[in-house]
Amino acid sequence: MIRFSLRTVGLAAITLVLASIVIFIGVRLLPGDPAQVLAGEQASPELLAAIREQFGLDQPLWVQYLRYVGEALQGNLGMSTRNNIPVTDLLLQRLPVTLELTALALAVAIIVGVSAGIVSAVKQGRFPDYVANGLGLIGLSVPSFWLGLIAILLFSVTWHVLPASGFVPFTTDPAGNLRGMVLPALVLGVGLSAVLMRQTRSALLGQLSADYVRTARSKGVGRGTEVRHAMRNSLTTVVTVLGLQLGGLIGGAIITEQIFVLPGFGKLMVDSVSSRDYPVLQGAVLLTVTAYIVVNLLVDIAYAYLNPRIRLNGGTE
Amino acid sequence: MTAAVSAVVPARPRPQWRRIARRFLHRPMAIVGLVLVLAFIALAVVGPMLTSDPDLQDFQVVLSPPSLAHPLGTDDLGRDVLARVANGARVSLLAGVVSTAIALVVGITLGLISGFYRGWFDAVLGRIVDVLLAFPFLIFAVGLAAILGASLTNVIAALAISQVPAVIRIARGEAMSIRDQEYVSGAIADGSRDGAIILKYVLPNAASAFIVQATVAIPAAIIGEATLSFLGLGVQPPNASWGILLTGAQQYLAQAPYLAVFPGLAIALTTLGFNLLGDGLRDALDPKGHR
Amino acid sequence: MSTIAAAPAAATTSAVLEVDRLHVEFSTEGGCVMAVKDVSFTLGRGEILALVGESGCGKSTVAMSIPRLLGDTRARIEGSIRLDGVDLATLSERQMRHVRGKDISVVFQEPMTSLNPAYTIGRQIVEVIRQHEKVKRSAAMRRAVELLALVGIPDARRRLSAFPHELSGGMRQRVMIAIAVACDPKVIIADEPTTALDVTIQAGVLDIFRRLRDTLGTAIVLITHDLGVVAEVADSVAVMYAGRVVEQCSTGEIFARPAHPYTRGLLGALPSRALMRGGRRRLADIAGVVPPPTVDPDECQFAPRCPRATAACVAARPPLAPFVPGHRVACIHAGGEETA
Numbered sequence A: 001m002i003r004f005s006l007r008t009v010g011l012a013a014i015t016l017v018l019a020s021i022v023i024f025i026g027v028r029l030l031p032g033d034p035a036q037v038l039a040g041e042q043a044s045p046e047l048l049a050a051i052r053e054q055f056g057l058d059q060p061l062w063v064q065y066l067r068y069v070g071e072a073l074q075g076n077l078g079m080s081t082r083n084n085i086p087v088t089d090l091l092l093q094r095l096p097v098t099l100e101l102t103a104l105a106l107a108v109a110i111i112v113g114v115s116a117g118i119v120s121a122v123k124q125g126r127f128p129d130y131v132a133n134g135l136g137l138i139g140l141s142v143p144s145f146w147l148g149l150i151a152i153l154l155f156s157v158t159w160h161v162l163p164a165s166g167f168v169p170f171t172t173d174p175a176g177n178l179r180g181m182v183l184p185a186l187v188l189g190v191g192l193s194a195v196l197m198r199q200t201r202s203a204l205l206g207q208l209s210a211d212y213v214r215t216a217r218s219k220g221v222g223r224g225t226e227v228r229h230a231m232r233n234s235l236t237t238v239v240t241v242l243g244l245q246l247g248g249l250i251g252g253a254i255i256t257e258q259i260f261v262l263p264g265f266g267k268l269m270v271d272s273v274s275s276r277d278y279p280v281l282q283g284a285v286l287l288t289v290t291a292y293i294v295v296n297l298l299v300d301i302a303y304a305y306l307n308p309r310i311r312l313n314g315g316t317e
Numbered sequence B: 001m002t003a004a005v006s007a008v009v010p011a012r013p014r015p016q017w018r019r020i021a022r023r024f025l026h027r028p029m030a031i032v033g034l035v036l037v038l039a040f041i042a043l044a045v046v047g048p049m050l051t052s053d054p055d056l057q058d059f060q061v062v063l064s065p066p067s068l069a070h071p072l073g074t075d076d077l078g079r080d081v082l083a084r085v086a087n088g089a090r091v092s093l094l095a096g097v098v099s100t101a102i103a104l105v106v107g108i109t110l111g112l113i114s115g116f117y118r119g120w121f122d123a124v125l126g127r128i129v130d131v132l133l134a135f136p137f138l139i140f141a142v143g144l145a146a147i148l149g150a151s152l153t154n155v156i157a158a159l160a161i162s163q164v165p166a167v168i169r170i171a172r173g174e175a176m177s178i179r180d181q182e183y184v185s186g187a188i189a190d191g192s193r194d195g196a197i198i199l200k201y202v203l204p205n206a207a208s209a210f211i212v213q214a215t216v217a218i219p220a221a222i223i224g225e226a227t228l229s230f231l232g233l234g235v236q237p238p239n240a241s242w243g244i245l246l247t248g249a250q251q252y253l254a255q256a257p258y259l260a261v262f263p264g265l266a267i268a269l270t271t272l273g274f275n276l277l278g279d280g281l282r283d284a285l286d287p288k289g290h291r
Numbered sequence C: 001m002s003t004i005a006a007a008p009a010a011a012t013t014s015a016v017l018e019v020d021r022l023h024v025e026f027s028t029e030g031g032c033v034m035a036v037k038d039v040s041f042t043l044g045r046g047e048i049l050a051l052v053g054e055s056g057c058g059k060s061t062v063a064m065s066i067p068r069l070l071g072d073t074r075a076r077i078e079g080s081i082r083l084d085g086v087d088l089a090t091l092s093e094r095q096m097r098h099v100r101g102k103d104i105s106v107v108f109q110e111p112m113t114s115l116n117p118a119y120t121i122g123r124q125i126v127e128v129i130r131q132h133e134k135v136k137r138s139a140a141m142r143r144a145v146e147l148l149a150l151v152g153i154p155d156a157r158r159r160l161s162a163f164p165h166e167l168s169g170g171m172r173q174r175v176m177i178a179i180a181v182a183c184d185p186k187v188i189i190a191d192e193p194t195t196a197l198d199v200t201i202q203a204g205v206l207d208i209f210r211r212l213r214d215t216l217g218t219a220i221v222l223i224t225h226d227l228g229v230v231a232e233v234a235d236s237v238a239v240m241y242a243g244r245v246v247e248q249c250s251t252g253e254i255f256a257r258p259a260h261p262y263t264r265g266l267l268g269a270l271p272s273r274a275l276m277r278g279g280r281r282r283l284a285d286i287a288g289v290v291p292p293p294t295v296d297p298d299e300c301q302f303a304p305r306c307p308r309a310t311a312a313c314v315a316a317r318p319p320l321a322p323f324v325p326g327h328r329v330a331c332i333h334a335g336g337e338e339t340a
Helices: A002-029 A034-039 A045-054 A061-073 A087-122 A127-141 A144-158 A174-208 A211-218 A223-259 A265-274 A278-306 A308-313 B017-025 B028-045 B081-117 B119-133 B137-148 B152-179 B182-189 B194-230 B242-251 B258-285 C059-065 C093-099 C121-132 C137-150 C169-181 C199-216 C227-233 C251-256 C261-268 C311-315
Strands: C015-028 C031-044 C048-052 C075-083 C104-107 C187-191 C219-224 C236-241 C244-250 C321-324 C327-329
Touching: A002 A061, A002 A278, A002 B119, A002 B137, A034 A045, A087 A127, A087 A174, A087 A223, A087 A265, A087 A278, A127 A174, A127 B258, A144 A174, A144 A223, A144 B194, A144 B242, A144 B258, A174 A223, A211 A223, A211 C104, A223 A265, A223 A278, A223 B137, A223 B194, A265 A278, A265 B137, A278 B137, B017 B028, B017 B258, B028 B081, B028 B258, B081 B119, B081 B152, B081 B194, B081 B242, B081 B258, B119 B152, B137 B152, B137 B194, B152 B194, B182 B194, B194 B242, B194 B258, B242 B258, C015 C059, C015 C219, C031 C059, C031 C075, C031 C219, C031 C236, C031 C244, C048 C059, C048 C199, C048 C227, C059 C075, C059 C187, C059 C219, C104 C169, C121 C137, C121 C169, C137 C169, C169 C187, C169 C199, C187 C199, C199 C219, C199 C227, C219 C227, C227 C251, C236 C251, C236 C261, C244 C251, C244 C261
Parallel strands: C048 C219, C048 C236, C104 C187, C187 C219
Antiparallel strands: C015 C031, C015 C075, C236 C244, C244 C327, C321 C327
16 A cells, blocks of 8 residues: 555656646746736836846746746745736635635535436436436536526526625635535536536446345345445546546636636636736646646545555555 | 357457447437537538628617527627527537547547557657646646637647547557457568558547547537637637627626527537437447446 | 245245246347246255256356346246245245345355455455344354354454455355355355366365255255266256256266266266366367257257257157156157267
8 A cells, every 4th residue: 555655646746747847838838028028018128138137037948947846845936927926825815715616516516426326326217317317418518607607697696596706705704605605616516416427327337237236135135235335336436537527627616716706716827817927827727737636646545545456456456 | 148159260340330320329319419419510500601790780789689680689789699609609610620630630640659559659658648637628728728829720729739638548548458459469460561450450440439539529629619718718709609609698697698598508509419429329339338 | 034934834845945837038139038948946955956057058047036136127037936835926025135145145156256345354244144133243243253264264353354355266255155154044056156266176165065065954056067066066966958957867867877968968078977076077068059048949959959859859849757766857869878
C-alpha cells in the first residue's frame, strides 16, 4: 500500500510539474505584451524595458519559469495587473465560494445519482428503471448554463422562491448563503448525477450477474444483501467515474458562477481573460489544475483502498 | 452452453454491419435519436435558406412573443429568433462536426501509431496525454480560446485540440488489444507492411469504438461551442450562435423568457439526439455489454 | 425450516431429495431451448450421486434448478423437486431463502469468481451462519474457524481475515465448501467442484466431500464430466445426453457393465481404472456434435453419433427402461456386444 501510494504520488507530482510548464507557456502565448499591459498603451520604450527588467521578463523563459515556481512555492503568485492585489489574496478570497458550490453539487450528484443508479439496476426493465433512464438522458443532454437560466426563470422570476444571484458569505448569514446556493448547486449537480446514475447502473448490473452474487443467493440471503455484495464491488467504478467527471464539475462551476453571479474561481478566471489580467488567470488555472490532480490522486488511493487486490499487491491487478 | 464445435483458427472477424444495422433499428430510442440528429442537420443545412435574414433588425417588433410572422418571437433588436436559431444550428453543426473530425483524425493517427509500435514514441505521447488530461476539458478550451482569440475558427481549433488527448487514449488502447489478435500476428508473420496492417486490420476493427466516441464528442463540442460563446470567448455578436442567443436572453429573462427557451431547447434536443444515437450504436455494436 | 418440518412426511422413507420428471426450458432470442427433459432421480441420506455428461447436456441446469437458482424470468420449470417430501416449487421466494444455504447448499465450479473479492473469508462464512441461526458474530466467527479446519485449511484463525485473492484456487474451493456445510445442510449441490483445480488438489477436495458424507450424512449431487471423479467418490451415476438421462445405475455397475453406447464411448477413452484414479480424465471425444437443444424429435438423440444406430433408433425415442435390476438405460441396443 505504501509503495503503491508513493508511486501514485510521484506520478501525480510529475504531471503537476509538466502541467505547470504547459500553463506557463500557455500564458506567454496569450495575445498582448505583459509589460505593455502593466505600463499602459502610451508607455515609452524605455519604460517598457525598465518594467521588463524589473519583472524579469527579459530573462530566458526557463529562468522566468523557475522564478515563478520558486515564488509560487512560497505562496506568491504575483500581482493582479488590474487592481494591484496579490493574486494569492484574490484566489483565497474566491476559493471558499467555489469550494462550497462544488462540494454541494458533488453531494447532490452522489446522493441522487448513486441511489437512482441502484434503483434503476435493481428494477431493470421495469418502470423505475425507465424513469431513471429517461431523467438520466435528459440530465446528460441539457447544458448546465441553459438549465441555470431556466431555473432562474422558474424559481426566481416566476415564483420568487429563491434568489437568482447575490452571494452572502456563510459566516455572515448561513441561511441566506444556503438559499443562494440551492439553485447553483442543483444546476451544477444535475449533469454529474446523470453520469453517475448511468455508470452506477451499468456497473451494478454487471456485478449483479457475477458468480459471487449467485453464491450469496445460494446462502439464502435476501435481495438487499445481494445488492449490497454487488454494490461493494461497483464502488470502484463509481469512484473512478467521480474522478473522471470532476473536471466536468470544475468546468461547470465556471459557467454556473457566471450565471448566478457568484464571486468564485470560475468567474475570476473568465473575468481575468476578458480583462487580460494574466497573472490572475495563470494563478487560477494553476490552482485549479493542482486541485484537480490532487483530487484524482485521492481517487486513485481511494480506489486502491476499495479494491483489496490493488491494496495488497501494490499496483497492478 | 452450446456443444463444442471444432475449433478453427479465427479468421479476421468482420463487423457484421447488416446485423448491427438491424439491431440498431430494433431500438425505438435509437430511432428517436437518429431522427433528432437528422432534424438538427436539416435545420442547420436547409433552415437558414428558408428563414429570413438573421441579422435583419426590425424595431417595430422588438421582444415580441411567438407569432405567425415570427414563430419563435423576436429579440431585443427585433431580429427573428427562428432565423437566428437556424443559423445557430449551422454554427453548432460546423463546430461539432469539424472539431470532432479533426480531433478524430489527429487522435486516431497518433493513438494507433502509439499503441501499435509502443516504444519511446508511446512513452512520450502517453506522458503528454496524461498532462493534457490533467486539465479539465472546459478550462483547457477556455485557455486555448483565450490564446487564439475569439472567433468561430478558433473555437473549432480549441475544441479540436481539447478533444485530441481522449481520442489518442482510446485509439491507443484499441491498437494495443487488436495488435495482440491472431489475425494481426498472422499478417505480421506473413511480412505485410506495418502501414498496410494498420489500415487493413487495426483501423476497421477499431472503427466501432471510434464511431461511438464520435457520438460522444460531437455533442460535447456543440455544448463546448455554446458555452465558450456564452462566456464571450467564442463566436462574437452579432453573429448567431446558440450560446450567443442565450447570452442575449439572460438580460430579458423576465420580459421575454422564450428567448432563453428555444435556443436552449435546440441544444438540449440535439445533445439528446446524439446521446440516444450513441447509446443505440453502442448496444448494436456490443450487444453483450450492459447499457 | 418450520415450513418443511410442518409438511406431510415423504412417501418414500429414506429419500432426502426426489427429482421427478423435471423439464427446464429457457426462452431465448433464438427460440425455446429445452435444456432438461424428463429427468428423474432420488437421492438418499448420505448418498453421492454423480450427474455426468458433456458440457451442454443439461447437468448444470438440473443442479441449479434444485435450489431454484436459475434466475426466475427466463426459465420455465416443470415437474417436481421434493426435499424431504416438500415440493420446493410450492414455496414462496421467502420460504425458499430459508432452504438455500440451510437445507440445500451449493459449491460452484469457479472458486476464483464465486467468492466476493471485496469481503474477507471470515465475513463470507459468518454471513451464511448468521443468515440462518441467531448467533452472535463472535460465536459465528468461532464456528467459521472450526469449519475452515474441517475443510483442511491450515492456520484457520488467521485465514479469516484473508481476502479471496490471497488464497489459491484449491483453498478457495475449500472455503466454498466450508460455506456450503456451515449450516449442516441435507443436500449439497456440487457443480463441477474440481474442474477448475489442479490435479494434485482435486483428490484433497474430493476427500472432503467423502468425509462430509461419512461424518455428517450429507447427501451430495455431484455434477461432473470427469469419470475419474465419479469413480473416486460417487455411489451412483446418472449419465445425461442432450437434456435427458440415458443411463442410471450404481458406480460399480457403470464401470463394470456400461450399457448405453454413449456411456461406452465416454469410457472408451479411459485407458485403465488405475490411471483414472486421481488422474484427470476428460470425457472421451466422441465424433459428432450434440444436436441443437431447440428441437426435441421423437428419436434417439444420440443416433447421429452412434456407431450402432439403426433405423429403429430414429423411429421412436427409446425410454429409460430397466436393463438389469438397479440399472436403467435408454437404448434399444443395450447390452449387446460392441462390434467396434
